[in-house]
Amino acid sequence: MAMDLNSYRPKVKEDYLVEGLDNIYIKFGRPKADVSSPVFWNMLGQIIQVWMKTYPQEFDDWMHDLKVDLAVERSIKESATKGIKKSIGFPQRLFQMVRLYFPDLKFNNKKFVQKCIKTFPMLHNSNYT
Numbered sequence: 001m002a003m004d005l006n007s008y009r010p011k012v013k014e015d016y017l018v019e020g021l022d023n024i025y026i027k028f029g030r031p032k033a034d035v036s037s038p039v040f041w042n043m044l045g046q047i048i049q050v051w052m053k054t055y056p057q058e059f060d061d062w063m064h065d066l067k068v069d070l071a072v073e074r075s076i077k078e079s080a081t082k083g084i085k086k087s088i089g090f091p092q093r094l095f096q097m098v099r100l101y102f103p104d105l106k107f108n109n110k111k112f113v114q115k116c117i118k119t120f121p122m123l124h125n126s127n128y129t
Contacts, residue, residue, distance in 0.1 A: 028042070
């Protein structure tokens with residue numbers, strides 16, 4: 001006898017956010033990971049907002065850790081000798097959420113990284129790029 005997986009999932013107050021995100025994804029026509037598409041960037045923004053509201057402590061910890069990391073980052077001279085590149089970081093749960101909706105997204109794609117840094121500066125984890 002097969003049971004529905006949703007019956008195992010505990011109900012939490014943030015469920016409406018995830019259900020809303022699923023509805024937005026469907027309403028947008030299940031967009032692909034196309035860095036030139038405004039629908040993709042809108043959906044990514046929706047995912048980030050849901051993550052921030054669903055995991056506020058993780059968001060606060062991420063911002064605190066980012067501030068500390070940027071304060072102790074290596075110097076520009078050291079960065080230049082080891083190579084400077086655009087650098088971006090995702091908290092683990094946010095990364096997993098993005099992966100659910102965009103499994104084919106290349107997180108190291110140069111165009112994606114550049115636009116993501118401009119659109120969502122909280123993901124930029126370097127002082128020099």
